[in-house]
Amino acid sequence: MRRIALGAALALGLAGCAATQQAADTTVAAAKAQVNPTLSTQDATFMTEATRDGLAEVAMARLAEKYGRSPAVKRFARHMIEDHGRANQEMLALARRKDITPPETMGVAHQQTHDRLANLRGAAFDRAYVRTMLEDHQDDVREFQAQVRDGTDPEVKAFAERYLPVLQEHAQQAQRLARR
Template structure:
């Protein structure tokens, strides 16, 4: 294995450890937003903020996969992410407007670090690191959406999450089949 791949793999694992910090920041931001819209719980607002950041990251990383990937499977998956998460992002923006919340305009710090690490890779090294990142990311997204679908308090936000669970399950299956050699 080359050093670039292991460096990227280490960075991805490190970034995953920063997820707790990002979630805490999202919770604080969501709490402030919930005060603007007192009918939306902090939990629902946090979900919306976290999901919006994740959706933006999926689109940008999907675009990167189309440029830096070697295998056609990775490039096709990247196109799929841009298309599906692009539509989901539009739905989220409409829901946020309805709930009087301004969704974040950028991906989170953790996602930005992963994007930056991936952007330094090309070909097979990119394919392996991207596949690993997408499996981990979709596992986390799936847990987030399932939790909101089961326990959300706002019926619209809860329904949004529930509608997207099957799509995220499919994305996870697709990511798990990406080339890793």
Template structure:
């Protein structure tokens, strides 16, 4: 036996369908707004975000090294991180603005955890932990910049990465010479 739906029941089903359609439309609009620059690949955008977080972290940890480091080489390296990464960070922020990418507002969870662990240390304990963190960080950064320089799709982002590979290579070499034991 078939049962017919009354007018009110049809109206409720129709409105429910409209609400679901509206939710789907809202989600589509949000996705479109999130991708402001559709010509920039997701890998280029991810590189820019990661590089920005890393650059900000280098500056913050460099300032920490100047305060908490015992060895002159650690304090000097910390100052170099501030001096070298600050203008690169400004250059990257300008490039992000040009590419309509919202730069990250902070250093991110991984860098924050490292910073907080280092902030608890002083003297030679700080020196050793900071040196290990800088070697690891610069190895990762160098790999990311080399990958972007070789495989990036946006010419300006790729050129940015290419320009800064030599600096990161030098930073890694210097970090490897810091006291680590």
């Protein structure tokens, strides 16, 4: 019973950290949008969240290369490093053009997931990593779809349009891995 209560308290605490991080990102994005008035708060928030997500995808994929057991999971991780690494570089260039400073870290929620994965090995790592990638990419697809639909800055919107199919493919790959 104490384990259940402790688990529930931990889950609530993590949810609170994620909500706090998201609120902080939105506040920072609003401030960045004020520095660059041509960039809406929504566009700046998208850039911030996409940067954090991209940094997290690469960091967790590096863990998969190191701690994963399945060759398929390791191939998927290599694909994540290449695709998200390329997107991260493009986002940094876009941020420079928009005169905003993107976040340098993956944020609290992603860091907690990363740390949890770093304590796993072999098949247990593979299962947790694939589940995390599936959930993350499903969230990313929704965020990128919203940006494509509602974004106002043409360059930020074009970035989302360019990488949405990549993220959809990643979600499909993760889903196939999860079924194995």
